Amino acid sequence: MASDYTSLLAKVKISLRRTDTTYDPEILDLIEACLEDLKTVGVKTDNIEDPLIVRAVCTYSRANFGTPPNYGDLKTSYDDQKAQMMMASAYTNYDAYGIKSYLDRREG
Numbered sequence: 795m796a797s798d799y800t801s802l803l804a805k806v807k808i809s810l811r812r813t814d815t816t817y818d819p820e821i822l823d824l825i826e827a828c829l830e831d832l833k834t835v836g837v838k839t840d841n842i843e844d845p846l847i848v849r850a851v852c853t854y855s856r857a858n859f860g861t862p863p864n865y866g867d868l869k870t871s872y873d874d875q876k877a878q879m880m881m882a883s884a885y886t887n888y889d890a891y892g893i894k895s896y897l898d899r900r901e902g
Contacts, residue, residue, distance in 0.1 A: 799825050802842050802851060809852035810859055821855060828854035828872075836886045837879045846885070850875040 799822060806821055807813065828851045829839045839847060853875060857868035879885040 799842065802848065805848055806852050806855045809856055817859075821859070824855040824858055825851055827858075832876060832879070835876060835880050836888060837876065838885055838887055846875065846879060850879070 802825055803818065803821060806825060807818075810817075810821065812821070829842070829847075831854070832839050832847070832850065837847075841847065842851075850872060853868055853872040856862060857865055857872055862868060883889065
């Protein structure tokens with residue numbers, strides 16, 4: 795599965811200021827965890843080159859890699875990015891269910 799994420803891994807490593815391969819397995823786990831987290835709230839993650847998906851994965855990874863002193867800020871930023879995509883029809887598959895947004899999903 796790592797080969798599927800080669801480009802994304804490179805971008806995340808840049809955001810983490812890492813150039814070596816020592817932590818690649820952990821970083822790949824973070825990438826997969828973030829994509830799964832996005833999927834659980836209805837965000838489509840088919841296009842992992844999409845700039846908003848990349849930014850969310852980088853933010854998630856920065857928040858969860860090691861023990862960053864600004865974890866709370868990074869977590870809040872990731873949650874905001876996720877919420878933005880949850881409410882954008884271009885990033886969800888709600889239309890397949892006759893729903894236009896996350897807000898419609900909660901009403902039904």
